[in-house]
Amino acid sequence: MSHKFSGGCDHIKTHSEHDPIDNHTCHCSVCKSVTGQATTHVAFFNHADVAVDNEAGLKRQPFNANNPDGPLELCTCGECGTPIMLNDKQNRIRAIVPNLMGYDAGFPAASYHAFFDPAAGVAKPDDGREVFEGLQPSFVWPEGS
Template sequence: MTTHYAGGCEHVHVTATAEPIDNHECHCNVCKSVTGQHTTHVAFFNHGDIQVDHPEKIKRVPFNKDNPDGPLEICLCTDCGAVLMLDDKQGRIRVAVPNVMGYDDAKFPKATYHAFWDETKGYPAPQDGRPVYSGLQPSFVWPKGA
């Protein structure tokens, strides 16, 4: 399998063997809380398109502290605490945040749209020419789970 993108840390290597199925700039409050960033470049991959070489070295914590039983978990390295990926307990997707998860952000494709923007956030809608949506892009279809 050809590696398209590689991330992780020195203890756990995370590789993507395909292009993202969704690639957006996220404005959601959970991403803001988790990353501390105003917006976050997020890439969704089909679950099987991201591999981890040492799954035994992963600690899982809820992605959304206000919904701890939700489907997404943050995967952390048990050796150094690095954020490795988001994993979907339903087996649909795995998520890379290039500038947080050890990827070379410059090699990642640019986000194609803005997701989860709403006027209550207190800042103007993005004006960079990419579409802006209140959720994921309307054509996105969640892959089948495991």
């Protein structure tokens, strides 16, 4: 069956029929540390909008090593180690990094830059998308459960 968005690995598949509620290029130090990328394309979905076909096969670890009790956990495949998603333990969001989590190149482009720190010593992005020091001001975290 075809889905609007789908990813994962050979052992665990994820999909959504809904658009992301936020879609940005992240400049934060945690994303840089976890992904090894200078910037990371991150899409937030409402938690219930991302289905996982084999949650029991996920290995869960803290997303932020400096905040191991924080709400986000990195979920990887317990068999092959592929990153599958970021899960919010408060059930607000699930986050996808399209280029690392098995999503195709047709995934919608990020609409803005988030967590840009001018003190980091890198040039401010000049690709025409807005740049913020956090998430875009209009973003509201969904209710959790």
